[in-house]
Amino acid sequence: MSEERKLRVGVIGCGHWGPNHIRVFEELDRSMVLACADLNRQRLARVQDRFPHVRTTTRYRELLDDPAIDAIVVATPTATHFELTADCLRAGKHVLVEKPLCLVSHEALQLSDLAHAQRRVLMVGHVFLFNGGIIKLRELIAAGELGQVRYLDAVRTNLGPVRGDVNALYDLATHDISICNYLLASAPVAVSALGRCISQETIEDVAFATLQYPDGTLAHLHASWLNPRKMRTLTAVGSSKMAHWDDVDPQDTLRLYDKGLDEPPYYNSFGEFQYLIRSADVHVPAIKRTEPLLRQAEAFTSWVLDGHRRGPDATDGWRVVATLEAAMESMRNNGAMVDVDPNPRITPTRTMPRAAVPLLGLTGAHADREEQDTKADPVIAR
Ligand SMILES: NC(=O)c1ccc[n+]([C@@H]2O[C@H](COP(=O)([O-])OP(=O)(O)OC[C@H]3O[C@@H](n4cnc5c(N)ncnc54)[C@H](O)[C@@H]3O)[C@@H](O)[C@H]2O)c1
Structure with a gap:
């Protein structure tokens, strides 16, 4: 009887949080970590000490070019999520991106569309x-x-x-x-x-x-x-x-x-x-006590391997980002109630070129899109 093929994972970002992702994907029976990337060599050295078989590199593109890697975890600062996640999806990788999905909602929509077009899983790390x-x-x-x-x-x-x-x-x-x-x-x-x-x-x-x-x-x-x-x-x-x-x-x-x-x-x-x-x-109801990050990794693995949605997708991630945007606009207006725009696709004036988007000075732009069928291609050959 042939053994089930494991999900082979790469992790980008090995700062405070990234190594926890390495640990949980290593712990699961159905996944393993092949490689990780970080710009900081000291952080990579620490990962290497702890997980000697995991390959390390300062160039995240090496992970994208590696056909053995099925899926990538993006655990870098929020401002980098959009570009890194888009690159991973374009390279045909499934992605688990840390929260929040990205800084602005129009970019969240682009990521959602890209995942859909590429038929790849895009899950957001809303771990709670x-x-x-x-x-x-x-x-x-x-x-x-x-x-x-x-x-x-x-x-x-x-x-x-x-x-x-x-x-x-x-x-x-x-x-x-x-x-x-x-x-x-x-x-x-x-x-x-x-x-x-x-x-x-x-x-x-x-x-x-x-x-x-x-x-x-x-x-x-x-x-x-x-x-x-x-x-x-x-x-x-x-x-x-x-x-x-x-x-x-x-x-x-x-x-x-x-x-x-x-x-x-x-x-x-x-x-x-x-x-x-x-x-x-x-x-006081009884509660199943397992590590949420481990459960999240398990859900992502199952989503990719079995092809059924098992967690928060890009639409969920976009809804959160859209709410954050509206909250930022409210803060700039001394707490005024700001509507969460229900459809950014028909309000193009709110979508700005990336360079013009200040890191924290965001405008409110949202959409209440239909839940997409995010069922992806099960990529893993058994
Ligand atoms: N779910 C949670 O409870 C939880 C907890 C902590 C952090 N996070 C999220 O995880 C992400 C990372 O947070 P953190 O605390 O680990 O930050 P951090 O600053 O400690 O680590 C980020 C790492 O990413 C690396 N990096 C940045 N750009 C890179 C690139 N282009 N290529 C390779 N590496 C790159 C940096 O060198 C750094 O080591 C954030 O999105 C944060 O919101 C989530």
């Missing part, structure tokens, strides 16, 4: 969609346990790491936008945001954003790398129950509260009417 607590919360919401979700409130803070390429919104709130979209199975139509540049002149260390979803549900996000406490929380308030996710709490990561405001059974006049506070059981 592989977090056991978030998956359970989505199951509870989808099963109607919370009733109708009224609002979400997410906090993602820590002291560092401070980035010099993107602000706290792009770096941190990206995760929470992808989580909220996933939980609500929807995407925001408008955003209001404020941020402050404290440690650097033009890069916001802290941002507060409010997202409005089409059915009126609100999501509030607090993202900061200038905060004394590491917090990764999300509260979901529903019409019948409430839930609280705390990724930093290893015991009670997700709590489901049977709490809310109930109407009194009878009242004679409006003056007598008073909501009754319901404060019943707190339930």
Whole structure:
């Protein structure tokens, strides 16, 4: 009996995060890492020490020219995602690109189109969609346990790491936008945001954003790398129950509260009417505990090998980028509510030549495109 061929992976970017991708793709039975690239030789030397059989190079194009490599992980700074991902797709590689997909939404659309044209998988590393607590919360919401979700409130803070390429919104709130979209199975139509540049002149260390979803549900996000406490929380308030996710709490990561405001059974006049506070059981659902990054790698591997979509694609990535863009425009307008443009394809004035796009001064441009059938060619011969 012939053994199943493994997905052969290359990793571009071996800084803080890239080596974690190497580790998880090495750990899986159905994948292996052949080579990695980084501009920094010291970082490559560290990878070589840890994974002696993985080839290293400072020229990422060597990975693209290698026909033995099926798929590439792009784990470089956000500003480089568009060009590197496009190059990988043009070379016929499947791509798992770190979050956010890229800086601006028109580039996200180009990447989506390119992946489609090349019939290659383009998955975005929205890793929290592989977090056991978030998956359970989505199951509870989808099963109607919370009733109708009224609002979400997410906090993602820590002291560092401070980035010099993107602000706290792009770096941190990206995760929470992808989580909220996933939980609500929807995407925001408008955003209001404020941020402050404290440690650097033009890069916001802290941002507060409010997202409005089409059915009126609100999501509030607090993202900061200038905060004394590491917090990764999300509260979901529903019409019948409430839930609280705390990724930093290893015991009670997700709590489901049977709490809310109930109407009194009878009242004679409006003056007598008073909501009754319901404060019943707190339930701690069992959660499957596996490393989200490993699950993400497994999903990507399966998506490529088996040809069925298994995670966030370019359209999901584009929705997040489009929301970030609108939030940036709101920040520049002192928190004004900015619409998330539903169709950038018919608003060409918003698509600028790449050179004219400032790194952090982005304009809002979105599209609510139909979910594409992202089923790719299963490229691996058995
Ligand atoms: N999902 C998560 O939880 C998570 C966590 C951390 C970082 N990230 C994402 O991962 C990406 C990388 O973040 P990081 O913290 O590792 O950054 P980093 O700056 O530590 O590492 C980036 C590496 O990319 C290399 N690089 C840049 N351009 C290159 C090129 N053209 N060819 C080869 N190498 C190149 C740099 O030399 C550097 O070593 C970012 O997109 C970030 O948002 C995601």
